[in-house]
Amino acid sequence: MVIVNEYGDLLYKSKTDSRKNGIVFAILGILAFVGANFIYAKAMLIIIGVIFLLIGLYLLLFKRHESISIYTHAIVLNLREKKIVKKEDIEHITYEKVKTRKSPVASYYPVLGLKNGDRVLINVAFNDVINKDFEAVIKSYL
Incomplete structure (x- = not known):
């Protein structure tokens, strides 16, 4: 079972x-x-x-309990309290670019645009070097 x-x-x-x-x-x-x-x-x-x-x-x-779990039908953010964002509530996903002075590679943080107008920042960065599996999941999510 x-x-x-x-x-x-x-x-x-x-x-x-x-x-x-x-x-x-x-x-x-x-x-x-x-x-x-x-x-x-x-x-x-x-x-x-x-x-x-x-x-x-x-x-x-x-802040050690902050984590993210991406499921096929929802994204669960465990920040101070558990926040569940269902897939049907997400209108679009944008990416905020963050580039530090000393790093030649820019990092991106995904921002979920919800249908009610709210924005939810996911505090996991990705770029060409780090978190390639997260990048693949988040870009193919919608």
């Missing part, structure tokens, strides 16, 4: 980008603490390290 989910088959499941940012901030905070031992002005670097570490811990502890 096969158990079928009420939203259809699972096409994609992932955590959002906030977890990666939390890890980066925590590592920068730890490096600032270690680097403070090697310079003369220790207090300033320790303060910067504490700030980075607190931001990283906030992102890891309070």
